[in-house]
Structures are given as C-alpha cells and as structure tokens.
Amino acid sequence: MLRNSNDTLNGKRIVFSEATYYKIIKILAELKNRLQAQATIFADMNGYPIAYDLKVEDVDIIELTALAAGTFSATSEMAKLIKEKNRFRFIYHEGESRNIYMCHVSKEYLIIVLFDKSVAMGMVRILTHNTVEKLQKILDELSLEYEKTSQFLDVEFKSLLGKELDKYFGLK
Amino acid sequence: MHIDYFRKEIQFKIVYYGPGLGGKTTNLEYLHANLNPDIRGELVSLKTKDERTLYFDFLQLKLGKIKNKIPRFHLYTIPGQIHYSYSRQIILRGADAVVFVADSQPVRMDENLETLADLEKKLILHKYSLDNFPWVLQYNKRDLADSMSIETMQSKLNFLNVPYHQAVAVNGKGVFETLRTAIELLINKI
Numbered sequence A: 001m002l003r004n005s006n007d008t009l010n011g012k013r014i015v016f017s018e019a020t021y022y023k024i025i026k027i028l029a030e031l032k033n034r035l036q037a038q039a040t041i042f043a044d045m046n047g048y049p050i051a052y053d054l055k056v057e058d059v060d061i062i063e064l065t066a067l068a069a070g071t072f073s074a075t076s077e078m079a080k081l082i083k084e085k086n087r088f089r090f091i092y093h094e095g096e097s098r099n100i101y102m103c104h105v106s107k108e109y110l111i112i113v114l115f116d117k118s119v120a121m122g123m124v125r126i127l128t129h130n131t132v133e134k135l136q137k138i139l140d141e142l143s144l145e146y147e148k149t150s151q152f153l154d155v156e157f158k159s160l161l162g163k164e165l166d167k168y169f170g171l172k
Numbered sequence B: 001m002h003i004d005y006f007r008k009e010i011q012f013k014i015v016y017y018g019p020g021l022g023g024k025t026t027n028l029e030y031l032h033a034n035l036n037p038d039i040r041g042e043l044v045s046l047k048t049k050d051e052r053t054l055y056f057d058f059l060q061l062k063l064g065k066i067k068n069k070i071p072r073f074h075l076y077t078i079p080g081q082i083h084y085s086y087s088r089q090i091i092l093r094g095a096d097a098v099v100f101v102a103d104s105q106p107v108r109m110d111e112n113l114e115t116l117a118d119l120e121k122k123l124i125l126h127k128y129s130l131d132n133f134p135w136v137l138q139y140n141k142r143d144l145a146d147s148m149s150i151e152t153m154q155s156k157l158n159f160l161n162v163p164y165h166q167a168v169a170v171n172g173k174g175v176f177e178t179l180r181t182a183i184e185l186l187i188n189k190i
C-alpha cells in the first residue's frame, strides 16, 4: 500500500481509536449544527472519508470525498504553476442552492463542509477554521499504532471475497 | 487501504495507469455498464471538456457484508497527458494495486514504455517500486489488425513477469479478468 512517509513510521501508521473517532465525530457534529450545514466530512487525501456527520441523504459521501481529494490535487498543481510555496489553504465552490467549502487540516487530511446558500460565508470560514484547529490538536496527540489488518482480513474472509467477486464478475 | 472500524468497512484503491487513449476510461465504462447496479456506484467521469476539469475517473464497487465486514473498491484512472504528472502522483497515493493498460498498436509502444517508466518513478516517490508492488498488465485493443504480437508486448513490457491479460475493453473482453487479478494480488499482499 502506498502511503506518504509521514503517514507511516517503522511500519506503524495512524489508526484512529474508537475514542478519537468519537471525538472527531463530535467536533464535526458541532460544526454541522452551528452552521446548519448539510454535511461535515473529515477525510484523508487518498480520497477516503474517515468520519462524517450528515443531514442529507441524497449525496454520495464516498464520491464527494474522492472528488474533493482530486480537487485538492488539481489545485495543488495550480499553486505550483503560479510558484506558490504552499497549497491553497481552502477551496470554495458556490452553487445555486448549496456551497462546498474545503480546507486542509494537515498534509494528509482535509475537511469538507456542505452548506446552504443562506449561511454567511464569513461564518463558515471562521467556524471551519476553528474546527480545523481542534482537529489538528487531535492529530498531534494521536499515537501511531500497528494496523490490525490481518486480524480484520483473515484467510476465510479473503476466500469468501474471492467467491463473491467471481459471482458478480461472471467468472469461473 | 482504509479500514473503517465503525462502519466495519474495508476500502481499497485500485488505479488504472497507462498512456493516454489506451483504454483506461473504457475499462471503467464497461464495468459500470455491466456490473449489477446494486454493487456499483455511478461513474464519475471528468472529461476535459467539462468546465471544472478534475483529471480522473472514479467508480466504486461495494459488496455486501462478508463475515460482517463490507468490502469496497475505489477504482481511479489517471490522466495520460504529460502535463498532469503531479495529478498522477497524487492519484497514485494510497493505491493498493495498479492496472497498467497498455496499447497494443505498434505506434503506441514508445508511449507504453514512457508511461511505465513514469509509473516506476512515481512508485519510488512513494517508497515502492514495480518489483515489490502489486500490478497487473492489460494488453488492450487486441482487436486491431495491426496490434503487436503478445510475445513482442511481453518482451518489451513484462520484464518482471507480472500477471497479464489480453483485452478488448470496448467490448469488455478481459476487463473483469484484469480487475479480478488486481484484487487477488492486493489481497494476497495483505
């Protein structure tokens, strides 16, 4: 698996404990409520949503997050082209009725806020920035743990997964 | 790979790499059109004419619970054009396996080789290399009359003897087989 060097350390990688996960969810819920936002998502730059709080049902969070991470990659390229040393701090898209605000939390993580047109942009910036600081504090305190993948994915799981795939793929 | 212990999901990322116009997007289009809609998402396709070009295609597969866990696969294609080099590097981040879609036309061999060399360069940036990373070769466009022999393609591209499939992505030949092999490789690597 590809990971950035600062994501792994001697075979260890960041694993969010249950307690940390709930801390993050709580922070996201708080932001969502204060902004009356449709969704607040904490995601990694590989495009995986890690934790989120939603009010909407009609948005595919996995796809939204993949696109958000892709947008960051595209704009990082733009930053490079105009000789910006750092990436752009935030990306904002304004729609007819909904807006998206995305912001770096660290090199590896981002936050995505989906909100209604009626919410003042200034509020979104201030409160999201405040949330980012809280999330950064949590990330700083995280300890690296060995990932318990083999326990999650045992031999039986692998073989059942293979069978499922063959069925759906019409193979064998 | 990302494990979501709370939703009991395990997510994998597979990246379709290869020269521009080799058939990467076509692979995803075929998968999207032919998979049971219950297990796949929409094809998020960002074509260059789009006003906000984001430079990749994305398709997710989500299987039902297996031993109480939900496996998900996120499939991405990279943009072939040289000036999107940095995007390619970022899309490759966190990949668990790569499908290298090679174009079988003789005039495209140089580009196959250049793109493979580019993949190796990007893997090294992520502290991997072609010989310790799960990847599969797909020789695409086998339907074209002037396509090179498999022996030629093998000798030029498959110096590491990785699994390969012959394909005609436009009609689906080899598309499922290639993805299946990529998944097999990444699972065995865990």
Ligand SMILES: Nc1nc2c(ncn2[C@@H]2O[C@H](COP(=O)(O)OP(=O)(O)O)[C@@H](O)[C@H]2O)c(=O)[nH]1
Binding pocket: B018, B019, B020, B021, B022, B023, B024, B025, B026, B027, B077, B080, B101, B140, B141, B142, B143, B144, B167, B168, B169, B170, B171
């Ligand atoms: N003849 C033939 N054409 C193909 C095949 N696969 C893809 N193509 C065509 O090649 C062109 C480029 O394909 P595309 O998937 O967009 O390439 P990408 O740049 O790698 O994403 C399209 O016109 C496809 O229809 C194939 O197996 N045979």
Ligand SMILES: [Mg+2]
Binding pocket: B021, B024, B025, B026, B077, B078
């Ligand atoms: Mg394409």
